[in-house]
Amino acid sequence: QKEVEQNSGPLSVPEGAIASLNCTYSDRGSQSFFWYRQYSGKSPELIMFIYSNGDKEDGRFTAQLNKASQYVSLLIRDSQPSDSATYLCAVTPRLGGGGSNYKLTFGKGTLLTVNP
């Protein structure tokens, strides 16, 4: 069973702080890694994606991938109350049928609350 594990939270940080969200995955052959943000009652919105080991930065967001440790994280700098949401980690496994058929395996999400 391919799994993606996240701490369900809630993770509470003060405004302006760095929020650190973590995710581990069981399939060592996983190929692509995504972070989605989901506000209550809304559909998921892509925040970051990363394919290679190391860091990838986009504005206030940094995704970090360590394939040896099967670990992916999301850092949010200068956290804002508008960042309060559930953050979903998703992974494309090694085998998925090819072409467009690669399913994403989602974690259950971490609820982040940024306090003003």
Place this chain on the structure above:
Amino acid sequence: GAVVSQHPSRVICKSGTSVKIECRSLDFQATTMFWYRQFPKKSLMLMATSNEGSKATYEQGVEKDKFLINHASLTLSTLTVTSAHPEDSSFYICSARPSGQGLAPLHFGNGTRLTVT
């Protein structure tokens, strides 16, 4: 780019009726689309994989006769909830990525909130 449009955003129907939800990729072609369901405060659950020109692949435990999926073209997939009951009330979300980009991110529609009375 990579916009997925879903319609309707909200629907209320009576028990026993059927409801059709449309999912369109607006600026790309999608051989495959994915349908999810999400209950309040629960995680996303993949229901089925919609395949253009062929039968959908359903996840274990999902009734294929109740949730009919048709992927009529490279930009349109529909989910029909047949003989809806109150327990089918949920948030249904479709997603897709451009054809041939199997490792690219999935892009989600805005979802359809179904309430069965």
